[in-house]
């Protein structure tokens with residue numbers, strides 16, 4: 001089996017239900033290695049790009065509000081990159097079906113997910129579903145310096161006049 005990387009996101013419902021520890025424990029069953037981890041305040045731009053494959057779905061706007069934390073009033077998610085042999089499939093198996101009611105009861109989504117009355121699947125975690133998706137998603141959510149190891153080719157650029165913040 002090939003070494004793969006996969007993006008996991010503990011969504012706002014996972015954080016607000018204090019499920020982070022349980023989710024990480026379940027994922028540790030895979031014996032995969034964490035090579036990136038950070039809290040992210042999801043912008044509308046990031047949400048739209050991450051879910052662009054669903055832009056024509058009737059639940060798209062609600063999905064954006066969900067991942068941005070508007071629904072749970074907690075404007076952060078925990079983003080992680082796991083690496084190892086067959087990482088994508090191993091994680092998807094523990095995560096379970098997209099629809100929490102179809103997901104195996106022992107899977108993360110089966111145990112903790114729900115379908116809201118407005119119809120969006122609040123399924124606690126995101127997990128990449130193919131090597132192509134994983135690469136696109138990891139490059140969207142993480143910069144090269146935020147992952148440990150050279151997972152994808154990089155190039156050097158010289159930035160000038162970049163406005164940023166440092167501690168005062």
Ligand code: IDP
Pocket residue numbers: 054059063097098119120121122123125126127129
């Ligand atoms: P995935 O998260 O299992 O890869 P995707 O089809 O990529 O599934 O959908 C992204 C997210 O959009 C899901 O995790 C879920 O929160 C939401 N979603 C997907 N399909 C539906 C649906 O049919 N009804 C409501 N929400 C959905």
Ligand code: MG
Pocket residue numbers: 127128129
């Ligand atoms: Mg998906």
